[in-house]
Amino acid sequence: MDERKTVLQVKDLQTTFFTDSGEIPAVDHIDFHLREGEILGIVGESGCGKSVTSLSIMGLVPKPPGKVVGGNILFGDKDLLTLNEKQMRRIRGNDIAMIFQEPMTSLNPLFSIGNQMTEAVRIHEKGWSKKKAEGKAIEMLKLVGLPRAEEMMRDYPHQLSGGMRQRVMIAMALVCDPKVLIADEPTTALDVTIQAQILKLMRELNTRLNTAVLLITHDLGVVAETCERVIVMYAGQIIEEAPVKMIFDDPQHPYTKGLIQSVPDMRFKKDRLYSIPGSVPKPGSIQHGCRFAARCEFAFDRCLTENPELYETSDVHQTRCFLYDREGVEQHDNKALIES
């Protein structure tokens, strides 16, 4: 078992969007924890709720229409959901930092890098002189591997390339030595050669600073290369959780299996790709049964009426599928017997 302390615990989190066309449960009762110094991946396709999960942790869900309607987010001895905006602001950046997909929209185009970096430092280190803050900013820029850091302080965001901007964002996020870094699709907008640089940087910083990383991505390759443990989300729910090796060697949920087989592998050519039929259901459209049932080749009667829970298949592996419930296996086998 892993001995490391849990830094962040999400319990029964529910985030709902209240729109004109009804209530949409974007995140539907999810539980997970993040350990000290660990890289945990959340993977899923668009609309599965992975980004809303991260925004809920940071208290950044756009309100209205969104609202966290239930659950707890425990960080240390605090429940982040009970904090007011002022207390929350102290947590953000200091204890939990976040980087986003598009580094251009996250930086202010009107201020120089130096200006924005020192601002970030001085918000969190009250009473530091400008000089001292600048020194820290330059140190951080060097830490993330930016050449000519001193000169870069005078540059504006548009003068930097996408990869450099993402490095600046990481530097800024790490200024206050946060315990948790949430990275929401940090390399999706970057080219592969630059992506490789940024992922390597994130792994290095994780080992060096012992920052726990919650990496949100749709790219299974990125997960395989970066994460220790993986959570797979589908339609607002966690459907599988396991150490990264197990997810790829022994995927259990039919969705995870299908997803892994759908990715064209660069190393060898398949004649035909596996494809999961149909498309992701609209959030909230499925009231009864497993949310994946309509696309699942193993679905049986029970899948259409009951919502499966997360079944533990080993100490570290959980799957939301009736095939891994003892009762479910029997029913499924019986049905197969009758059919044959």
Added chain:
Amino acid sequence: MTTKPLLKVEGLKKYFPIKKGILGRTVGHVKAVDDVSFYVNEGETLGIVGESGCGKSTTGRMLMRLLEPTEGKVEFDGKDLTSLSTEEMRKTRRDIQMVFQDPYASLNPRHTIEKILEEPLIVHGMDNAKERKKKVHEFLEIVGLSAYHAKRYPHQFSGGQRQRIGIARALMTNPKLIIADEPVSALDVSIQSQVLNLMQDLQKEFNLTYIFIAHDLGVVRHISDRVGVMYLGKIVEMADSEQLYAKPLHPYTQALLSAVPVPDPDFKKEQILLEGDIPNPANPPSGCTFHTRCPYKMEICTKVTPRLIEHDSGHSVACHLYSEQVDNDIKQLEGSI
């Protein structure tokens, strides 16, 4: 499969002028595509890969003359497209169709699917109203949708379904060549594989030739027979896809392939990390444009631009590492004589 080239491109160039000052004087050029030559055989799929700004999309657009080439020849089915008049070119586009990346932006939101699919037929004066309608329904079924979808509007479809509509539209005029510019990069993995399979099925059914432009190396390998790798407006390597992925020759291709994350945590590979970023195409490095990031840089690379030379049969590479080899071979040959 026949091996007649359907499309032959020679010395294709596109220089975008950089204008400065109130008078808008041209102070330089961005060499978006710089002397690109290749061919595509009938019935095959040519993949073009490269990172952003390498000129892969500009190349695709020039083939259809959606952008006018600065220089070069595009020979399609025996005709030189660059010398055709606008009207003749318009007629030729019946045989060359395009599928775009963004299925949200490439369908008119105010038109029904029926109107969108019918339009290419009207433009090219094909069929009468009744036949057109029949054809719309037929092609909707072919791409995996249903005839009743014809009355709906684009916003009622998901991304994957919209891309299917985009493909159906491209097929309406019975084209010979389809240029697909990042057709699956906006789609989720599970939908991406559906669309790739559909494109492969259609290729067999209608004997289509594809030019498949994408940045995802896994996707390109899956669908392509041959692959060209572009860097800063030039093709740096071109080979059969099996050969290119098994034995990449150009240092850029090697780095690019090693940078792709593989969905298998047990797979340990040697990663060649490239330093720095892609240089500014308005002011590309002298000699070989890759020399600023190349781990095997030699003196000659900063001075002389390497040409794309056939190294093995069907495997061409533009790199001095190999041209030297050729030179040596020649010397050896001369010596033995």
